[in-house]
Amino acid sequence: MSKKDTIAFEDRIVGFPQLGNYGIAIAEIAKLFGKKVILPPPITKRTIELGTKHSPEGVCVPFKYNLGNYIELVEKGANCLIQAGAGCRYGYYGEVQKKILADLGYNVQFITLNRVFDILGVYKKIKSVNPRQNAWSFGKTMVLVISKLWAIDAIEDICRKNIGFEARIGHIEGLFRAFLAELTAASTLGAVMSVKRKYSRLIASVPITKPYRPLRVGVVGEVYILMEPFSNFYLEKTLGKMGVEIHRFVDVTSVIWDSLHWRSYIKRQVKKARPYLTYDLGAHGTSSVAISNHLMKQGFDGIIHIKPFGCLPEINAMPMLNRVSRDYHCPVVYFSFDSQTSENGVKTRLEAFYDMLVFKRKKKRKI
Ligand code: SF4
16 A cells, blocks of 8 residues: 555545536535545646556547546646546556556555445445545435536536527527536535526526427437547537537436446347347447437437547447448438547538538428
């Protein structure tokens, strides 16, 4: 055990990696690990450069982004880092990142919550590094964390579906920023619920000009790339603003809920993915096929599949997605992200995808 494995609770300055807008909620649970919490700095080019420089060549980008985040957090003063993961090789990344940080001379305490699938497991982990933690305050914190995550997902969903149709550009984004600020300050379940209700109402009352049958696109793929907009160059917002209703079914709330009963969830997903799948593909590969199959039956105009370069579960899903696309005559476009992906390339392909959707609709005489 290194010296830093024994940092006292009062001296711990806790950091965790960036993941979309969820930092507000994750910070609440991070407070149980140490006296002070540092929010991850926004991801920049430097973050990915740092992560890439010190990562093994073949790892996927979530590893690199997280490692870049950790280095920047340590530079800001963090001496205790949290990592959580499961599903695929991500579940083992914490151990490798811990070793890399030690080799770089960063003498920090590294707490991994890998493959901890239940609330009791999280409690035990916190108790092991903070023996004074009691079940009551842990329970209260978890309620606050989960309600904040749920509120973020619910409001983001409304934004995704409406941002392309607002009468005044920037109106919804402005409200979303205000929502995040108020949610940060909310410290009880009641306060979270009232912030969520307030902004659901405010965003619903934004004047929009949405056609009766708007273009609808489903976004599926790997969870990290789906949930961290910087890593996908804000793909959903870019396409949404062209005048498309964006639907996404995988978010933190769904990931937490599904992981509580993972086996039965996977069974259901395989069933939904029939006749294209018989076995689980690992991580969220099966869900990508199941959701796409479902959306095409609903008459969606197109599917966007996004994944980090080299992500095996999602690579395995692609042949099935091609078959779904062929059977339903519905386009699927694939985006693969790594540290070299060009933002302009993504934008150009999105514009071409949008033009194709409009063209297909016109052909069907639906708009
Ligand atoms: S799902 Fe894919 S990209 Fe994500 S951590 Fe696993 S292998 Fe990497």
